[in-house]
Amino acid sequence: MKNISPITLFLLIFCVGANAQQSKFNDEFLQQVAELRDAALTDGLAYDITESLTTEVGARLAGSPQDAKAVAWAQAKFKELGFDRITTEAAPLKRWTRGQETAEIISPYQHKLTITALGRTNPTPDEGINGEVVHFATLADLQAADKSEVAGKITFISERMERHKDGSGYGKAVGARGLTAQVTAEKGGIAAIIRSIGTDNNRTPHTGAASYDEDTPSVPAGALSNPDADLLVNVLKRKQPVTVKLTLTSHWDGDYTSQNVIGDMLGSEKPEEYIVIGCHLDSWDLGTGAIDDASGCGITMAAAKLIKDKLGPLKRTIRVILWANEEYGLSGAIAYHDAHKDELRQHILGGESDFGAGEIYALGTRVAESAMPTIDIMMTLLKPLGIEFAGNNGSSGADLIPMRRAGMAVFGLKQDGTDYFDYHHTANDTLDKVDPKALAQNVAAWIVVTALAAQADHDFGFGLTDKTE
Amino acid sequence: MKNISPITLFLLIFCVGANAQQSKFNDEFLQQVAELRDAALTDGLAYDITESLTTEVGARLAGSPQDAKAVAWAQAKFKELGFDRITTEAAPLKRWTRGQETAEIISPYQHKLTITALGRTNPTPDEGINGEVVHFATLADLQAADKSEVAGKITFISERMERHKDGSGYGKAVGARGLTAQVTAEKGGIAAIIRSIGTDNNRTPHTGAASYDEDTPSVPAGALSNPDADLLVNVLKRKQPVTVKLTLTSHWDGDYTSQNVIGDMLGSEKPEEYIVIGCHLDSWDLGTGAIDDASGCGITMAAAKLIKDKLGPLKRTIRVILWANEEYGLSGAIAYHDAHKDELRQHILGGESDFGAGEIYALGTRVAESAMPTIDIMMTLLKPLGIEFAGNNGSSGADLIPMRRAGMAVFGLKQDGTDYFDYHHTANDTLDKVDPKALAQNVAAWIVVTALAAQADHDFGFGLTDKTE
Numbered sequence: 001m002k003n004i005s006p007i008t009l010f011l012l013i014f015c016v017g018a019n020a021q022q023s024k025f026n027d028e029f030l031q032q033v034a035e036l037r038d039a040a041l042t043d044g045l046a047y048d049i050t051e052s053l054t055t056e057v058g059a060r061l062a063g064s065p066q067d068a069k070a071v072a073w074a075q076a077k078f079k080e081l082g083f084d085r086i087t088t089e090a091a092p093l094k095r096w097t098r099g100q101e102t103a104e105i106i107s108p109y110q111h112k113l114t115i116t117a118l119g120r121t122n123p124t125p126d127e128g129i130n131g132e133v134v135h136f137a138t139l140a141d142l143q144a145a146d147k148s149e150v151a152g153k154i155t156f157i158s159e160r161m162e163r164h165k166d167g168s169g170y171g172k173a174v175g176a177r178g179l180t181a182q183v184t185a186e187k188g189g190i191a192a193i194i195r196s197i198g199t200d201n202n203r204t205p206h207t208g209a210a211s212y213d214e215d216t217p218s219v220p221a222g223a224l225s226n227p228d229a230d231l232l233v234n235v236l237k238r239k240q241p242v243t244v245k246l247t248l249t250s251h252w253d254g255d256y257t258s259q260n261v262i263g264d265m266l267g268s269e270k271p272e273e274y275i276v277i278g279c280h281l282d283s284w285d286l287g288t289g290a291i292d293d294a295s296g297c298g299i300t301m302a303a304a305k306l307i308k309d310k311l312g313p314l315k316r317t318i319r320v321i322l323w324a325n326e327e328y329g330l331s332g333a334i335a336y337h338d339a340h341k342d343e344l345r346q347h348i349l350g351g352e353s354d355f356g357a358g359e360i361y362a363l364g365t366r367v368a369e370s371a372m373p374t375i376d377i378m379m380t381l382l383k384p385l386g387i388e389f390a391g392n393n394g395s396s397g398a399d400l401i402p403m404r405r406a407g408m409a410v411f412g413l414k415q416d417g418t419d420y421f422d423y424h425h426t427a428n429d430t431l432d433k434v435d436p437k438a439l440a441q442n443v444a445a446w447i448v449v450t451a452l453a454a455q456a457d458h459d460f461g462f463g464l465t466d467k468t469e
Numbered sequence: 470m471k472n473i474s475p476i477t478l479f480l481l482i483f484c485v486g487a488n489a490q491q492s493k494f495n496d497e498f499l500q501q502v503a504e505l506r507d508a509a510l511t512d513g514l515a516y517d518i519t520e521s522l523t524t525e526v527g528a529r530l531a532g533s534p535q536d537a538k539a540v541a542w543a544q545a546k547f548k549e550l551g552f553d554r555i556t557t558e559a560a561p562l563k564r565w566t567r568g569q570e571t572a573e574i575i576s577p578y579q580h581k582l583t584i585t586a587l588g589r590t591n592p593t594p595d596e597g598i599n600g601e602v603v604h605f606a607t608l609a610d611l612q613a614a615d616k617s618e619v620a621g622k623i624t625f626i627s628e629r630m631e632r633h634k635d636g637s638g639y640g641k642a643v644g645a646r647g648l649t650a651q652v653t654a655e656k657g658g659i660a661a662i663i664r665s666i667g668t669d670n671n672r673t674p675h676t677g678a679a680s681y682d683e684d685t686p687s688v689p690a691g692a693l694s695n696p697d698a699d700l701l702v703n704v705l706k707r708k709q710p711v712t713v714k715l716t717l718t719s720h721w722d723g724d725y726t727s728q729n730v731i732g733d734m735l736g737s738e739k740p741e742e743y744i745v746i747g748c749h750l751d752s753w754d755l756g757t758g759a760i761d762d763a764s765g766c767g768i769t770m771a772a773a774k775l776i777k778d779k780l781g782p783l784k785r786t787i788r789v790i791l792w793a794n795e796e797y798g799l800s801g802a803i804a805y806h807d808a809h810k811d812e813l814r815q816h817i818l819g820g821e822s823d824f825g826a827g828e829i830y831a832l833g834t835r836v837a838e839s840a841m842p843t844i845d846i847m848m849t850l851l852k853p854l855g856i857e858f859a860g861n862n863g864s865s866g867a868d869l870i871p872m873r874r875a876g877m878a879v880f881g882l883k884q885d886g887t888d889y890f891d892y893h894h895t896a897n898d899t900l901d902k903v904d905p906k907a908l909a910q911n912v913a914a915w916i917v918v919t920a921l922a923a924q925a926d927h928d929f930g931f932g933l934t935d936k937t938e
Contacts, residue, residue, distance in 0.1 A: 051703065054700075055578065055700065055703045055704060055707075056578055057578070058578065058579070058580045058700075059580070059581070065579075066579070109524065109525055109526070109527065110527070110534075110535070111527045111528070111757070112528070114896065201897075201899075201901045201902070202671050202673065202897055203673055203756070203895075203896040203897050203899065204671065204672055204673070226901070227897070227899035227900070227901050230899070230900060230901055231523075231524065231527075231757065231899070231900070234520065234524045234900070235524060238524075287672070288580070288700065426672075427583065427672040428670075428671055428672050428696070430670075430672065430696035430699070430700070431696070431699060431700070431703070432670045432695070432696050432699055433670070
């Protein structure tokens, strides 16, 4: 699409005409946005940024030595891209550090298992622990079990996550990851293993955070890869006692202060009003964090840079936030909300790219009804990218939760997540999983939403009820 | 296919009629074979055997404690399946044992890499070795390099294997695995790393044997997973010196005697003549050896068992050999050839199933021209399975190499290997990679070839020139 089509232009003018009060975009601006959208489809900047972060920093678990390197990388990259203002804001966190992680079936057969510790769980002794496995099909089955079934044993939940384009299998399965360590502890178990929350068949187990608070008992807990979980299920089918040895020495490791890194492209008329986009800067430590979430950084940093270069400063500031420690604490999100709680109304609209690098197929919003005409114009510009409207009952990326709960308007550009949970939180989250073409389509879509929001004459509401929760 | 179709029957009778001298199969026998072929398509025995070996033994590197367990498993399984005669034959080998295997980029960035030692290579010191990386696109480039480029460095070959249905990318790429340790040593390098010989994008590196003899200098050598090789290439693109640390403590570990395990279904007329089928019993140690080669054991053990049960004893003995240490020495193949060298002519026709669990799409043979009419009849029965004839210039599985070179007639039922090298020699070689339906199609095909060969009135030639070498 090199030029805006006559029919698109007609639709744009019609929309602008019909909603002149809300959306005084001029035709030339909309034409420029359409041209930039199309140019973005063959632009490689987002991929280059993604390659840079994964190659020059790689794995960057919050609180690890790589955390500070990621922060330095982000500052340098914002500078290189010509952002007008680059700041960092402290994000304190309680550090969790991965240790050794091994598992094996000891009897009745001998197998090494691939396992990864669940984030925020407690360690086994250094020499590991042995125990008989008690098998539950689901978390609910474990929750319903009598303490006598669990006491002194290693629990195993074997439920498998379902594959769906919208990733909806995740919510259904992830409760096991969140709760098994605490439920097992409550029933007197000594450790917990789950089938990875993932849709693949690779020997690359999926980590991810477990629920944790200091006052609730918990046990060491890990996730087996899907093939290892299959194997354990098959061994258990033999109806003999099955003994497993686990060594998971991951542990809490004191306090750390990470940083949100913020790049602003300043607005020309209302620089103190922010359209907030971004990604999380941290990653789990098993892969290089390419789809979770370097690609989100590439998409949103590139979108802001291309807008600035091709459209010039817009009315509002485009604020790109690279959030700290999304993965096991939302530390950056909480810190930012707290630091800015007196100016939340200056945060006009926000979104986060944090669902991989798949093509975008829908826009969801949670904005005031009065802003819907502008959403309609966005949709007119998004339709040529294959993007449908998913309604005004939308949500946002996790790092916007604190501000969304406070009433901020948000949007979500929904990515095809069919394969996302093959790699999510595994050693397999590496650059090869990023398709440059799909990434560029993401940038095109983020440009449309971000530019129109930054240029709109109106806000998108505040104090909205979060209908998703 | 429940019954033999009229047209198939016509073709069979036509063939039998036309070649009455060579192939005195009676119609009833051919009808029974066709019925058994069709019944095999929904039979689960091969899958059950594959599941049993991978679950009850799992990884079974030759010379490891699992080797003896695999031998015991094979003896028990042959007995359970009702084989007439079960024997073991010694297969001496020089034992190679995997140790620790870690790698990391130390500068200019820090990354943990996934690596696996190449079989039969020497260890690094326990504390590892550091060195600057010198990058070659191909083995040929390394071979052409001046010693001054390589001396004191760690070589890295980044050539990527191509994906093809017939696995032909393997032969093109695998030379790097075979020779890099010796070529690097010859040029004064301190260690060698290669991109895995594999077609996947998983963090599961591919092991496999390197060339070795006691008199040729060699260095420690390992294979990076494809994503890790990509990362190293991208780091090298920055044109700064790249330093890597390798710890590969795998080593030679004395002598061991493994066993070929042989199950015979005795012939009724010529019990001393053998149709040799089978698989290799050993596996690499990273996965559970499901596609390499438990599935081959499942296919051939099930084929022999179903023939015996449904067709009764045939004229010749069907000999199923589970070969010892195919992976790093062909120890069982060499030992069997040497032990039976005075009776090789009693080995009428042989094949090995050792290319995973994909559907069979072709039959290749290397038999005397006088036996071709029987091959034509086999083809008539194989065509309904989607199997074409690939010519009489065929090869065989690796364990038949010594007997093939001595002139034995062989066949190969060629499997779709499109995905085989995604998993081959990796931790990902697990049961979930086996499709029960494709496995059953394999059994059906092996039944056809094995039964007709065992019942044929003629031999398949001997002293044949091995046109494949």
